Amino acid sequence: MNSLECPKASLARRLNNFSGSVARDILSRTQNKEIISFAGGLPDASLWEDLVLPTVPPAAYQYGPSEGEMPLRQIMADRASAFGLDAEASRTLITSGSQQGLDLAAKLVIEPGTPVLVEAPTYLAALQVFQLFEADIQSLPLDTEGIDAAVLDRYLEQTKAPLAYLNPSFQNPSGCCYSLERRREIAEVLDRHATILLEDDPYRDLSYESDAPPPIASFLKNTPWIYLSSVSKTLIPGLRLGSLICSEELFPSLLKLKQAADLHSNRPAQFIATELLSDAQKNAERIEKLRSHYQQKRDLMESTLRADFKSLADWKKPSGGMFFWLTLKDRVDLSETLEECLKQNVAFMPGSPFFAHKNDHPCCIRLNFSLVSREKLENGTRVISRVIKSQSGYYSK
Ligand SMILES: Cc1ncc(COP(=O)(O)O)c(C=O)c1O
Structure with a gap:
């Protein structure tokens, strides 16, 4: 018997209505280097370039x-x-x-x-x-x-x-x-x-x-x-x-x-x-650098969204964190949007998995601004807005 034939009854009942993480599924599809991903909550890896890791002493290998x-x-x-x-x-x-x-x-x-x-x-x-x-x-x-x-x-x-x-x-x-x-x-x-x-x-x-x-x-x-x-x-x-x-x-x-x-x-x-x-001093300086780096990215995203999404969505500029949360003015099928964006090497998170009750919420998307480089940010959001516009009949309005 292969593992796919494992009878359901042998697994815990709590797994019956348990779904895997949509975010992690999307993340696993964003591993190729070409992709511009707004999907995860990932820090900017360029910030680690000057981080010097200490050598771990053998004493720390023990339980x-x-x-x-x-x-x-x-x-x-x-x-x-x-x-x-x-x-x-x-x-x-x-x-x-x-x-x-x-x-x-x-x-x-x-x-x-x-x-x-x-x-x-x-x-x-x-x-x-x-x-x-x-x-x-x-x-x-x-x-x-x-x-x-x-x-x-x-x-x-x-x-x-x-x-x-x-x-x-x-x-x-x-x-x-x-x-x-x-x-x-x-x-x-x-x-x-x-x-x-x-x-x-x-x-x-x-x-x-x-x-x-x-x-x-x-x-x-x-x-x-x-x-x-x-x-x-x-x-x-x-x-x-x-x-x-x-x-x-x-x-x-x-x-x-x-x-x-x-x-x-x-x-x-x-x-x-x-x-x-x-x-403490070094750590405070590191956090300050991080803040200023992400603040610039947030501001860049705010201006690119204003250019591309103004007619499509409402949002509030976040005063911290890593995400923009956009509520679309017209409902579109976001799984279709995501598939089309992935074909064009861009990823984002549809809003639905963030709601406990899947049917009665607005049509939202989450865009992470910490990971994507400044050079790619504008191109990436433009792809998403174009796909949404083509779905929502925007071009024929
Ligand atoms: C609100 C919130 N809680 C918890 C976590 C999990 O973080 P950690 O990497 O510390 O497990 C995350 C990660 O994105 C998060 O956004």
């Missing part, structure tokens, strides 16, 4: 603690304390990317049918994790300042959801950065309902106007919380390292889940990250 290496836990906790979170190294876990933080949090709270609140749109790989654990995903619309606290209050009253997943600083995919006021209001609502907050914050350092306000978790008074960071967007994603900081009562269970998942995160990677992050 290590599940919590992670103390110097790195301390760095991640100090960083979070600096922007207002009640963070301590003793409550900080080093994870295999913040993606593992999502997995651990889901394992901690979600049973089949557990209601989980997310933003609409939201990070698609978080949806994938919640779907794997068979959550009853409830989504709340985002406006320019975040989700509405009064709507959240009503939803929590109705659903009694034990978990809310929010990505309030330069959200993936919308770029939305919650206002300070909204953060306070939402914290107050979560506290009142004793809903656990899962706050995902990998884009905080990529701000191009002003810093993001403190995390929502820093305003909570009594409900438990989990706060995720990552080194992927500001250092090197291939290290696969993130951090999970949480309130006291959740730490022992999350640590046990981490032990069961992978014993501990990669130690040579932790050594490299610690060495690169421990010089």
Whole structure:
């Protein structure tokens, strides 16, 4: 019997409605060097050219603690304390990317049918994790300042959801950065309902106007919380390292889940990250360089979109992060758009996978601006706009 004939009954039931990541499928089709890809959330590799990696000492080849290496836990906790979170190294876990933080949090709270609140749109790989654990995903619309606290209050009253997943600083995919006021209001609502907050914050350092306000978790008074960071967007994603900081009562269970998942995160990677992050001054200079580089790309994309997409879509220039989120004025079949663009060596992300409920959302696309070189950016967006125009009958109008 070959593996394709493996009877379905022998696999876990949770796989029945579980789909693979559309983003990763598209990414696997964007490996050729010719392609101009706006599809992923990938950093610009040219920024690593002057990064000197330290030599890993043999001591780091050995098994290590599940919590992670103390110097790195301390760095991640100090960083979070600096922007207002009640963070301590003793409550900080080093994870295999913040993606593992999502997995651990889901394992901690979600049973089949557990209601989980997310933003609409939201990070698609978080949806994938919640779907794997068979959550009853409830989504709340985002406006320019975040989700509405009064709507959240009503939803929590109705659903009694034990978990809310929010990505309030330069959200993936919308770029939305919650206002300070909204953060306070939402914290107050979560506290009142004793809903656990899962706050995902990998884009905080990529701000191009002003810093993001403190995390929502820093305003909570009594409900438990989990706060995720990552080194992927500001250092090197291939290290696969993130951090999970949480309130006291959740730490022992999350640590046990981490032990069961992978014993501990990669130690040579932790050594490299610690060495690169421990010089605060150098690190601040590196982040500043990154910001200015991405800010220029964002501005270039804004002007190319204004030239090519003005009649086709609405969007808000993101004040941080890595993405433009465009809402098309006319509906088109975006899977067709994508196929045609791929034939012309251009890739983007259709908006649908970012919504928990696939049928009742606007026609959107996500465009990443961090990866593509400035020289190719304009050509790439032009291809997408031309394909959309040909589909929407624009040329015959
Ligand atoms: C909102 C969000 N959360 C988590 C992740 C996962 O990041 P990591 O590389 O740290 O696993 C990403 C990656 O794109 C993301 O956009």
